[in-house]
Amino acid sequence: MIDFIWLIIALPLLSAVLLHFLGRYLGEPLSGWLATVAIGASFVFALVAALPFFEGGAEASTVPLWEWMPAVGASFEIQWDPLSAMMALVVTGVGTLIHVFAISYMHGDERFARFFTYLNLFVASMLTLVLAGNYAMLFLGWELVGLCSYLLIGFWFTRPSAAAAAKKAFVVNRIGDFGFMIALMLVFTSFGTLSFAGVFERAPEVLTTGTATAIGLLMLVGAAGKSAQIPLYVWLPDAMEGPTPVSALIHAATMVTAGVYVIARSAAIFELAPAASMTVATVGAITAIWAATIALAQRDIKRVLAYSTVSQLGYMFLAVGSTAYVAGLFHLMTHAFFKALLFLGAGAVIHAMNGEQDMHKMGGLLKRMPVTGITMGIATLAIAGIPPMAGFWSKDEILGAAFERGGWFSVLFVVGLVTALLTSFYMSRQWVLVFLGEPRWSEGVDPHKAPRLMGVPLIALAVLSVLGGLVNTPFRYTLEHFLEPVFEGISVQHPPEGIGMFLIVAGLSVVAGLVGAAAALVTYRQPASSWRRFEEGLQPLWGTWEDAYRVDDFYGRTLVAPGKRVAEVMAFDVDLAFIDGAVNGIAGFFLGLGQRLRPLQTGYVRNYAALLFAGAVVVVAWLLAGGGL
Amino acid sequence: MVDPGLYMTVAAVLFFIGALGMLVRRNALVMFMCIELMLNAVNLTLISAGRAMNDLNGQVAVFFILVVAAAEVVVGLAIIVAIFRRRSTASVDELNEMRG
Amino acid sequence: MLTALILAPAVAAIVVALIPSRRAELHLPLGIALSMVPLGLAGYLFWIFEPMPGYQHATDAVWYEPWGIGWTLGVDGISLPMVVLTALLVPIALGASTSISKRIKEFVVFILLLEAGMIGAFLALDMFLFFVFFEAILIPMYFIIGIWGGERRIYASIKFFIYTALGSALMLAAIIGLAFNYSSQFGVTSFALADLMQVTLDQGTERWFFAAFALAFAIKVPLFPLHTWLPDAHVEAPTAGSVLLAAVLLKLGTYGLLRFNLALFPEASVDAVPIMGTIAVIGIIYGAVVAIVQPDLKKLVAYSSVSHLGFIVLGTFALTSGGLQGAVIQNFNHGVTTGALFLLVGMLYDRRHTKAIADFGGLQKVMPVFAGFFLFMTFASIGLPGLNGFVGEFLILIGSYATVPVLAIIASFGVVLAAIYLLWAYERVFTGEPDKEENKVLVDLSPREIGLLTPLAILVLVVGLYPAVLLDKIGPSTEAVLDHIESSTDFEVPYPGRLDDVFTAGGDS
């Protein structure tokens, strides 16, 4: 079994290759189904392969495939342990559902097959990332998912905004990768290998705190890029230019969690660098509240979800930064369920509204699309942390861990709590704006029920959003035990012991969730004019939030524009005018010298004779002087 | 007797004058005469040096240089005449079409 | 074997030259067919090449004995990839030249001569012989740019020629100087690399010679600030010229640094690590920054070459296994990807007769296959893992951190910039709606063009995923270079992972 573990990656990859070359002949919807089956098979295979871990006691194993760059310790090898199994299952599981949804969603697109090619490629890449046995291969997956993200955001390339967003996503990710790359340099220089096994085993003896902190912080830079944390989160909202299934799969459920995964994976290094961990947590917490406030004021249904994703990722960072790795991963999983559901639901809504994304132009859709409405409602409750939904358990565990950690983390705990309140508010606001109240549709829009095929994944995810949390409750820490072997020998922060503390933390978070939800409900159940007044009343804060603190603008003015200016100066003033000018100048110098010397050749014999005679005098004088006379 | 060096000094002066003449005169004929002056200086040098060293070869060499001078004169004058007949001038200053 | 490899294209050139000009339709197909011979030979050479240090299939014939010059050839893991690449790209470059209408015969002849020269330069193990090839290459390239080039072809070709010749002139002086030192130390004159490596030089002389060699190769690479001939040459050169220029000719510079500077002047090389590294890194960043705003696609790719080749030089002077292996394999990779990019730009130019980015837009819609290839090569060039560019850059960056950590860090920022300039260009050329009328009627790639690109694309993938194909053969040779440096200087090649290195490495952060 384990020898064929590479099939998990190979199946979607193979499907991608097939679709690339044959997709055009397979047509719609066959190519979609092929892709779905490939992922599904991958899921089943992963599930079977993971069974030993459920039973406990199974050893993590590393399966070498082939050499890649031995000189820097890079090879193709698969790490199969509970952590990668969990990630693989989440990726393939959620992926399968989203594929099913996409078959319906992408109906009629002229590049239907190509879409599934990319989607499959993405899944393969993501699996490479999570199954990698060393940092180099992880980086391979890391970059490939970036590529797929680029391709899929820019899928509708004829829209300039989509193309620009795709490029932005890739470039911003590259900036993060820059940090990650340096981290890898440090790792290799310190260990002489990049393989997880080698690094983690020897980390305590090899790494000084300084180096470990440096590596940790650099990994944070990389993770911040991929997982859209401050200050590199700006690409994610724009990434919503891609088709909605892409947003669901890549920019909510899987790819963006890669950063969390990496930090969890590198726990052994962070173990030696508490400062780095604390930075991770802090960045996470700040991102969480920062993005939550922005999400409050968004009108675009997908943008709300995008900022919400950023915010939730912040939670995960807060978790892994607090060394509550299990909590972080747990939230990663539950978030995958409910956020994917939210995106798919939003996709269905947009689909139904003929592409309309402005929530101000929605309303009252519950009657038209009950399945979508209800499933999204469940997801909203889940993200708001209302028990017994999945989100409640995971979020509670994060807050509990932070709370338990104390000290600076107590501050982060409070931030987290406030964020929970805000989350609940804006999610409820969204649901209410979309599904309740009077219809504010544009003319000609006639929302229709989601096709049945779209409904299936919605329902499946809704079930998972409800039940998913049960894998790790204070009553039964299944996931914790499942992942235990991974974090062996590492001090993992656990939620507070005892039911009392649990109730305090849970109570606070539930209260926050309920208050937020209630506030939103109260505010946005009223007619549009009234909540508009409410939003007006919060100016200018509301506007700032709506404009996302104008960070894009800020980056544009402080980085992009000056950067471009520098490039122009370099290219035209320095390169063309100065350097090339100098080159031509030297050539011109000789030409000019020639022209300058031409008059010497006057054409007069007597001048020639004078020159010759002068030459003779010089020669003779030189000889005499050289002869010492 | 006179030191051969003095003869050679006279020869050097002749050579010098001849050379300067090449530079200041523009009549091709006179320039050519200056060359004859220079050759004479050479001859005088050879004879004086040969005498100082008890060597007759200096004088033999002079004989050949005289022949060369004569042959040069023939050709040189032919060229000058040829140019004069086309351009009606013997001034080399008017021959500067080619330059640069 | 190696002699045949050099002579095959030369003979092919003669054969083509003998076909009368009026049979113009024959020249190109014949040239392509004949260029398959060296390709086959190179492939066979690759197949039988044993992964071990030292030169293989060496030939050593006396050329002119009193001068100690010889027809000394040999191939090792450093030159092997370049030979294969050259042999591969020539048929492709010829295949991409169907749009050339004037003097096709001469064109084919020059390309084939160029091939002979390039292969010769990579195989030569005699400094005299190397110099002969190194300089002889200029002639066909000069004509290729000058006759079949664009508007400012004459300026570009002369600039290319003089600039390159300037560098090699001083190298010639240094070669003579080396031979002089050899003959005064050993009593016989020789220009063989193996002999000259035994010369002991005093520090000053060695540094001067190093500088002369380095200048020659730096111009060829080209390193900042000696690079300005490159954009001009590329912009003006015909497609085949650009391809071979970028893919092979520039590599002579990096190859030369690796093969000759390190071998002949180990002491000076070690001392020059900070200088060469800094220049390389400036080139990486500078080339990338300048590429961002270039209005011309070819110029953009040309500047990207400046940036990418900086990596190779950095890797070379990192003096670590990773760095050297990366440099060698990146030589190959850059040839493949940039060669392919120039091919693509050329195909675009054939259709639209412009290379200005502003003239395009929305091409992906009308030419999806073309766009696909372009994007693929773009990502290979950006250094996307799984594609070949990454292998080289990763090896170089990781490898160079051990010796020049700060430079390695700055260099990695070049990777970010690469994404910016290439993707921005892609965005402007391919995405959006095709708004210009001329662009709406463009036809997608023909099977011939796809056939030209496919081998390169396959190489990109194969090397990206299974670089052992090359690395296995490169490794022993690069280790030999390092051994040579270690044995002739105090320098110790850092092998990360040994505990005693850890603390120094840790202190750098």
Place this chain on the structure above:
Amino acid sequence: MVESFVFVLMAIAAIAGAVTVVVARNPVYSAIGLLGTLFSVAVLYVLQLAHFVAAVQIIVYAGAVLTLFLFVIMLIGVDKDETRTENLPFQRKAVIALGSVIILLAAALALFTDFQWVPGASEALIPDSTNGTIEAIAEPLFTSWVLAFEATALLLTISAAGAIALAHYRKRDI
């Protein structure tokens, strides 16, 4: 004593003749100056026992060459005197500079070094050894120098052929 007197006289005459060649504005005067120099130099030859050469000097130079010169002068006209204005760039400055440099150089050589015209000069002159009679000259001329002597034939052939070729040309051309 006689030698010294004649030497001084002839040296002055030779130099004066040479100066005349250079400064005379009319080529005829230059030719006359040249004649003076040639003659004086011939005397200087005689002073040094180079009798044969002196004779040749008079016959060939004064007799033939100078006649030729005068002939050509007459042919191309003597009506135009040269002006003294220097119309060439740098020429006058160059001449002055060169002249001064050479004089300075010569002075330096004479004053500050032990410059010797004939460093290998014999202590004792053997007059017979350099008594340039016809016989004395003839012997080396036709033995060790015979090839050079024959080579002069080439020179004469060239002069003849050259002169013909150049003159020929006018006949058809004008």
Place this chain on the structure above:
Amino acid sequence: MQTPDVNWLAIAPDLALALAAAIILLVEVQWKPRARILGLIAAGSLVVASGLAVVQWLAAADAVAAGNVSVLSAFSGMVLMDGYAIFGRFALLVVTAMGIASGWQFFSDLGRRCAEGLALVLLATTGFSIMVSSNNLIMLFLGLEVGSIALYVLAGLTREDKKADEAAIKYFLMGSFASAIFVYGVALIYAGTRQLTILGIGDFLGSFIVGSPGVILIGIGLVIVGLGFKVSAAPFHTWAPDVYQGAPAGIVGYLAGVAKIAGFAAMARILLTAVDDFDWSFLPVISGIAVVSMLLGSVMALVQSDVRRMLAYSGVAHAGFILTGIAGSSSDGILFYLAVYAVQLVGAFAVVAAVSGPSGSSSDIGLYRGLSRRSPVLAGSLTVLLLGMAGLPLTSGFVAKFGVFSDAWFNGHEWLVVVAVLASVIAFAFYLRIVVIMYMEDDDAAPIAVPGLVRWVLGIAVLATLIWGILPGSLLNIVADALPL
């Protein structure tokens, strides 16, 4: 009573040429034959002379092998029959043959003066041949004058163009001036050493220490100047551009080639054999002249618009490169360079003559526009020859440059070599300029017909350039034996 020390073999080739010249003149007077007949006589004499030179070569080789080098000195040490002289002579013969063949149009157009023209060429070659073989400085001067006077006439030997007059008078006046300077130098060396033979001077200076060598130094200086003029080294080069431009196109290649060969062969022999004990004093001067020549020649050539003038300045630069060989004290390097360069030069001027046409005196660079279309043969040959002159690898020019440069370096003149390589880069620029115009610019002017003889000349020149470039041993092995006595 002494008898002349006659060695017919030593002068046999020269004799053949001189006789042929005489025959041509006489035949012309008597029968007024067609030009072709005269040409055949000249050609025959060249063949015979070459054959005799080969015989000389073999004899000299035997003598050297037998250790009996004294027989190589003939006519009481007046001339030498050493390999150096024979090689130089052979080179002169080849250049003469190529010169006559490529300028045949010019000669046959001379009409009745064809005989004089041919005779002058043969006599000039004889003179220069004497010059390279003579051991006696006066003999050398005689040879120099024989050659030079013939060339003065040849330079003016055209009826179409006023430029030829100007060329002739400039060449004549400057040449005579330089000759006078040269011979004064000879006289001063004689005054210093009591020797007139090159070997004698060498022996004398080798065995005695001259207490006050000033006069010898001045003599060396003047000899350098005089011969520097012949080879057009800067700053004694001023005549070259004007003469190259003004003289008849058909003759310039010959004129330039033989003057360079003879001038340098003589200079190298004098400096490296006769006064080599003073090399510490004159080598810096030679290096200085070399540097000035290389740089001035290259830079001035850059800005010329007349191909002949450009080639003249390039010749100045080449003089500098060859002087580098003298700084390297390598007579074989110089000989190789001379042979290579002279062949290229004659070939290049053959193209120039063909492009300028039988009557044309202009060789403006504009005439070469699109030459690759109008006459691929001319353009292709000129390209190879120019690249050869530029010294690109795989041409003989590169081997030649490499040879003299490495000799100079080995002789301790590193900086001279550095300057030389840089100057050769500047030189690339103007050679390329012509190539550019021929290949990269188009013109619709009429095609140019290339006479068969010119084709042959070009073929030989191109082949020689390539073969000696690719297999330098083919000539270098010969040159290595062509050592001065």
